[in-house]
Amino acid sequence: MSKEEKDIENFSIENQSEDNGTDNKYIKIKKFRFIMMMFFLVFMTAGITIFVLSFGEDKPVEKITVRDRAEFMKLYDVFESIKGNYVDDIDENQLIEGAINGMVDAIGDPYSDYMTKEETNSFHDSINSSFEGIGAQVEEKEGKIVIVAPIKGSPAEKVGLRANDIILAVDGKSIQGMTATEAVTLIRGKKGTEVELLISRPGIDGNITVKITRDVIPIETVYSEMLKNKIGKVQITSFSNNTLTELQTHLNELKEKGMKALILDVRQNPGGLLEQAIYITSLFVPNGEVIYQMEYNDGKRERQLSGQKESFDLPLVLLVDGGSASASEILAGALKESAGVPIVGEKTFGKGTAQSAVDFNDGSSFKITTARWLTPNGNWIHEKGIEPDYQVSLPEYAYLPYINPELELKESMLSDPVKVVEKMLKALGYDPGKIDGFFDEKLSAAVKEFQKAEKLEETGVVTGDTTLSIMERLRENLIKNDPQVKKAIEVLKEKLEESKKD
CATH class of the missing domain: 2.30.42.10 (PDZ domain)
Structure with a gap:
């Protein structure tokens, strides 16, 4: 019993003994006691309610807040109608997942995406080992x-x-x-x-x-080799968790071998982790120079500056193509505008938005575009890409389609795959005759000549190992005679000659 209740009870007893049976005072005392008890119960109820709303596991205050939003009432009505009226059993979680998916899809942004637990795991795998x-x-x-x-x-x-x-x-x-x-x-x-x-x-x-x-x-993301004239070539295939560490290792190895200039290759690099792109770009952009600008929906811009105290001091050229996207384009934009590095190749992909990820307790997540990134000079390259300083295209055969090794291409056949084989063999230095898609004796002879050189059975038929060998030799030929790399070497030689004169 509280102190207030004891005081009220004592007051009532004392007045009863003094009044010798008079009821008026007793009634007033009872009424006062009742009122005080009511106040006490109200305060206790309020306290319990506040505690539950603040610390209870079900968080009823959140549910009330959401249900009080008028714009969600239609969603609730549809949900309840499906639950109550649909002819078959309904998986409520599936309905909720579908509603979330629909909400994110309605944004109309291909880079904003809701991911289930399985899809989230797949996404994380892509940046792990x-x-x-x-x-x-x-x-x-x-x-x-x-x-x-x-x-x-x-x-x-x-x-x-x-x-x-x-x-x-x-x-x-x-x-x-x-x-x-x-x-x-x-x-x-x-x-x-x-x-x-x-x-x-x-x-x-x-x-x-x-x-x-x-x-x-x-996810080995960095590859390197030393070309003629002590020109190093480093290829970065994506920006993953360990890319910076890998890159530094490769650069140190090339420097130990006497590297005098560098080709940095981000062709076919689709991007990856922004943090890694910042660190890597900082290796080649002078300290304090802008790497990119981030623009938010309120128009506010934030600049990311290079924090590298010792910038790369060798002649450098960057290689890009249509597969260079996102973080690769951040690197390209910064090197071009903040470091004056020449770019060779083809126009980049053109992804100029940045996403943030939100993780949920059930393992699902969603990515949402939260900003646009701009080059140091304020250019938005989205769906436009970055134009290289030296436009160099790959040869036509680099874009030839894949041939299914299960196909059997032989004399008297007329088809598109036959035409592709003709172009491939011609690019490899063989004479397939007229490029018309018809498998004639001339093409059969060229196939046999290729099979002999590859130590394959000389059947004159293109299938299985013959098909795979033709495509593999073509890929090797492209690597050996890469016109974009050749142009990069030419540019670097000019820069090295200029440095000698200085």
Whole structure:
């Protein structure tokens, strides 16, 4: 019993003894006691309510707040109507997931995306040490699932998939209307399993069917070699967790070998972690110079400055192409505008937005575009890309489509794959005759000559190992005679000559 209740009770007893049976005072005392008890109960109830609302597990205050929002009433009405009236059993979680997906899709932004737990895990795998799949970065672009770039050495690269290839179907299932993460979930799978993609390639008539055997895709993101004249070449295939460390190791090794100039290659690099891009760009941009500007929905801009105290002091050229996207374009924009580094290759992909990720307790998450990034000079390159200082295209054969090794191409056949074989053999230095898609004796002789050089059975038929060998030799030929690398070397030689004069 509280002190207030004891005082009230004592007061009542004392007055009863003094009044010798008089009821008026007693009634007033009882009424006063009742009122005080009511106040006490109200305060106690309020205290308990505040405690529950603040610390209770169900957080009823949140539910009340959401339900009080008028704009959500239609959503609740539809949800309740489906639950109460739909003819079959309903998975409520599936309804909620669908509602969230629909809300995010309604933004109309291909880079804002809700991801289930499985899709979130797949997304995190892509920036960790390895994952199982075909090794291709994809994005949703104008309602289509487009390959940004295959990963170096991946099954996707080996079968000839390229930037801007459009994936129409996976294992016969159309992916029209899917998000990029939904498509990736279908494409990925266990090592050794096979996936079939239906591809549309710009500039090529008809669709291409590609069968790819999935493999473990190691996220080794930096490769290097020393070219003639002590010119180092470093390729960065993506910006992942360990890319900065890998890059520094490769640069130190090249410097120990006497490197005098560097080609930095981000062709077919689809981007990755912004933090890594900042660190790496800072290696080549002088301290205090702008790397990029971030613009938010209120118009406010923030500048990211280079924090590198010792900038790279050797002549440098950057290689880019249509598969260089996002973080690669941040690097390209900063090197071009803040460091005066010449760029060689083809126009970049053109992704000028930045996303933030929100994780939920059930393992799902969603990415939402929260800003636009601009180059140091304030240029927004979204859907426009960055133009190189030296425009150099790859040869026509670099864009030839993949040929399914299961096809059997032989004399008297007329088809598009036959025409592709003719172009490939011609690029390799063989004489297939007229490029017309007809498999004649001249082409058969060229095939036999190739098979002899490769120590394959001389059948004159293009299938299996012969098909794979033709495509592999063509890829090696492109690497050996890469016109973009040759131009970069030419530019660096000029810079080295100028430095000697100075």
